[in-house]
Amino acid sequence: MKKSSMAILAGMILVVTAALLSGGAMSQSGRLNVRGIGLQTPESVLYDAAADVYLVSNINGNPTAIDDNGFISRIAPSGKVLSLRWIDGRRGNVTLNAPKGMAIVGNTLYVSDITAVRMFDRRTGRQRGSIAIAGSTFLNDVAAGPDRSVYVTDSGLNPDFSPNGTDAVYKIARNGTATAVGRGASLKGPNGVTVLRDGRVFVVTFSQTGETYSLGMGGQPENVKTMPKEGARWSRRDAFRRPFDFQLGRIGSVSRRSPGEE
Numbered sequence: 001m002k003k004s005s006m007a008i009l010a011g012m013i014l015v016v017t018a019a020l021l022s023g024g025a026m027s028q029s030g031r032l033n034v035r036g037i038g039l040q041t042p043e044s045v046l047y048d049a050a051a052d053v054y055l056v057s058n059i060n061g062n063p064t065a066i067d068d069n070g071f072i073s074r075i076a077p078s079g080k081v082l083s084l085r086w087i088d089g090r091r092g093n094v095t096l097n098a099p100k101g102m103a104i105v106g107n108t109l110y111v112s113d114i115t116a117v118r119m120f121d122r123r124t125g126r127q128r129g130s131i132a133i134a135g136s137t138f139l140n141d142v143a144a145g146p147d148r149s150v151y152v153t154d155s156g157l158n159p160d161f162s163p164n165g166t167d168a169v170y171k172i173a174r175n176g177t178a179t180a181v182g183r184g185a186s187l188k189g190p191n192g193v194t195v196l197r198d199g200r201v202f203v204v205t206f207s208q209t210g211e212t213y214s215l216g217m218g219g220q221p222e223n224v225k226t227m228p229k230e231g232a233r234w235s236r237r238d239a240f241r242r243p244f245d246f247q248l249g250r251i252g253s254v255s256r257r258s259p260g261e262e
């Protein structure tokens, strides 16, 4: 290869790298991969339809560490990073350790954070307080209910991911009061949660048995379904398909990864 060709090639690589660093790259399938932007243990993605932006929760470290360094990124549908640390636990006026699930009700963004649910202004990112969930250990997914309530799961896990029995699904009423609508080891580590318009609550388990179920009136699992096996492992989804899932595919590379990875 001639020297001049090498120079051109080197230039091309730089352009591609710059494109990746600046946001996303559209693949032939139409999927947009956002990487190389500084995400830290990205956990979940929420589409804010009113603002037409994607919010990405970043655990940034261990999922149970009280390190106040979690952050939430704001990304445009084009893949452009509007603000990597839009909400940032490292700021003095923000408490956020290991953000996981998120949901929006009205103009409030709810974010699970180990043993509390943090609230932020959906428009400005300003913190609007926090709701401690007594007895919880590993709050995970968050979902908006039909009556402007918010549901949050507790997967009941120790820092080493062994079960500890605090398994529960909590409902936070509009006045901020949290009550368990299901509780106990029979819930098998509630992970993903979604709530239908009729109020039915569906849960995906964290456990390796790979189950989904709806919560009965007494808070017990009903309509238990086992998910298909993927190779030797059970599928262990974090979330259900929601109406905006087709859009989630546009930033498909944002998914659960090992701590420290991007």
Ligand SMILES: [Ca+2]
Pocket (backbone or CB within 6 Å): 059, 060, 061, 062, 065, 067, 068, 069, 070, 097, 098
């Ligand atoms: Ca953290």
